[in-house]
Each structure stands twice: as structure tokens, then as C-alpha cells.
Amino acid sequence: MNKALFQAPRPPRFGFAVNPLDRLSERREDAAFLAESRAKAEARAVVFCRDMPVLKKTASGLDPLFSLSEAHGLGAARESVLLGAEEDGAPIFGELLDDSAVELRADGSDGFLDKRLLVLPGRDDLSLIDMRSIAVQGLVPPPIVGLMGQAKAILSWHARHRFCPNCGAPTRLAAAGWRRECDRCKAQHFPRTDPVVIMLAVDGDNCLLGRQPRFPKLMYSCLAGFVEPGETIEDAVRREIREEAGVVCGQVSYLASQPWPFPSSLMIGCIAEAAGRDLYVDGLELEDARWFSRDEVVAMLEGRHPDRLTAPNPMAVAHHILQTWVDGSSPLHA
Numbered sequence: 001m002n003k004a005l006f007q008a009p010r011p012p013r014f015g016f017a018v019n020p021l022d023r024l025s026e027r028r029e030d031a032a033f034l035a036e037s038r039a040k041a042e043a044r045a046v047v048f049c050r051d052m053p054v055l056k057k058t059a060s061g062l063d064p065l066f067s068l069s070e071a072h073g074l075g076a077a078r079e080s081v082l083l084g085a086e087e088d089g090a091p092i093f094g095e096l097l098d099d100s101a102v103e104l105r106a107d108g109s110d111g112f113l114d115k116r117l118l119v120l121p122g123r124d125d126l127s128l129i130d131m132r133s134i135a136v137q138g139l140v141p142p143p144i145v146g147l148m149g150q151a152k153a154i155l156s157w158h159a160r161h162r163f164c165p166n167c168g169a170p171t172r173l174a175a176a177g178w179r180r181e182c183d184r185c186k187a188q189h190f191p192r193t194d195p196v197v198i199m200l201a202v203d204g205d206n207c208l209l210g211r212q213p214r215f216p217k218l219m220y221s222c223l224a225g226f227v228e229p230g231e232t233i234e235d236a237v238r239r240e241i242r243e244e245a246g247v248v249c250g251q252v253s254y255l256a257s258q259p260w261p262f263p264s265s266l267m268i269g270c271i272a273e274a275a276g277r278d279l280y281v282d283g284l285e286l287e288d289a290r291w292f293s294r295d296e297v298v299a300m301l302e303g304r305h306p307d308r309l310t311a312p313n314p315m316a317v318a319h320h321i322l323q324t325w326v327d328g329s330s331p332l333h334a
Ligand SMILES: [Zn+2]
Pocket: 164, 165, 166, 167, 168, 169, 182, 183, 184, 185, 186, 187
């Protein structure tokens, strides 16, 4: 791999964007290569069940990488995907266990499935911890978070595409896990990534931030929304800002992106130039939105805002959009 091609852009790679694997996409149809990879002693797997990674508890922390024999000891794999190879050539697989491999430690009295209570029976040496907590709390090193995110997104897709959307017949995994095929109607299905724009509208030394009702108390962030069919990234940015806050924007510049495996989005970070500061809050997606000065945003990023307002942590692309803007290095300052 030519490292010069992967030099960090501005802002640097962060969170789920840090992924050390060579995806080996040109080898996915090569059955002999796949069998050889699976037979290698150094092959490892990350294992998921019901969207939750399984982790080994070790003296030095949590370890999500299993040898293939360890992984197979956890239960039958419903699906297995070749994620890629590490720099030393060790293949890494993503394995999805059958839902029945885990059980609830306690029955939720409200009837909801609380995935934090999932356990592998008889395996106190293992934990199931949701991916968001692993990422935000830094429970495993950054490069491993990236490949776990990759595994979660592709395995979630397999779990939800067991039947052909064209004819309803069962589908089967193909291309080392990067395609599903229908034997009845011959349709091929490819994993989806859903583009989401996340953007900062700016007007001189002020920027627009909002609060969704589900945000942690006192946190403000960039506005965001799904790109719709038939829409460009730039138009989605302008539409979402106008829809949620009533602000009209002109020029839109791309800044950075991050895979976001909940379940399989790509967050596309942008900065947009606002035509004015008039705004209204739609009250549906946002419970509040307002303009913030650059000094206020710096205080929020540094955790010293007088009203204790906060901004997203460095796992989120929103954090890096804000940091780039306050540093004066956004494309709109070029
Ligand atoms: Zn079909």
C-alpha cells in the first residue's frame, strides 16, 4: 500500500474513519484465496450477535479479536465476511452469530429488548457491549474501532437482507460477504451505505447550531439529515438547513466524512455559507437552534462555556467541523 496516498487530509481521520485494513476487494471472488485465508493460523475475527460485538475480558482491557477456532466456539456463524487484511497480511473476518447464541440476563419489565443485558450463557469471560459505547468511551484502540464499525455495518446488512426484495425468496451470501444473490430471480444485491449530510451554516464570525430532543442535556451540534434520492450533497445541505432552521444558504464546501455504523450511514461533513441570520425552529427535528459566536464555540469545545453548553466529542464529525471553523481553516476561509 502506498502510504503517501493515504496522508491525513484536513481534518485528520478520526473515529470510524480510522481503519487499517486492506479490503482486498479484488480477491473476493477467488474461492481458493478465501479458503487459504480462512486456514491461516493468524486469521482473526470480530464476532457480532444482534448488532452487538462480543469482546474478551483480558487483564489489559477488552479484546474484540478472536482466533477463528475461538470464534467458532461461540456458536454457529450465520454469516461470515472477509473484512480485509492487516498490514502483516493477517486476514480479518466479521462473523455474525445466530440470534439464539445470546440470551437476556434479566427480562426487561417494560417489554423492550435492552441489548445491554445480552450475555453468552456460561461465558463470564466475554462481554457484549454496544458499539456506540465502545467508540465514545474508547474501550478499544482507534484502528480496531474502525474495523469493528465496518463489520457492524456489513453484518447488520446481511441480518436484514435474508430475503430478496425483488421476489421474496431467500438470498445467500456471495463475494466473500460483499453481495447477496437470489437463486430464484437471479437478482444480485449489494450492501448499502446511506449518505447523511452534517453541516455548519456560517455567517462571518457566527455559526448555526441546533439541539435535537434526544441530545445530551445542554449539547448543541451541527444540523444533519439524510440525502434524498435524486439529490446532490450540496442541495441536501441547503434543503436541511432551510427545513430545520429556515436559513437560506449559498456556497457549500465539503470538509470530511466518517462511516457511521448505526446501522450503515456515511456522515458527510460540510460548511455552508448563510445568506442571512433570520431563523425559525421547526420544533420537530430541532427543539432549539441559534447563532453562536466563534468565541462561544471555542468555549464549548474546551468545556468552559459560562452556561455549561457543550459540543459533540471528537468521535463525531460535528466536532471536527466546528474545530476546523474556529481554527479559521475551513474551505470558506480559503
Ligand atoms: Zn429474487
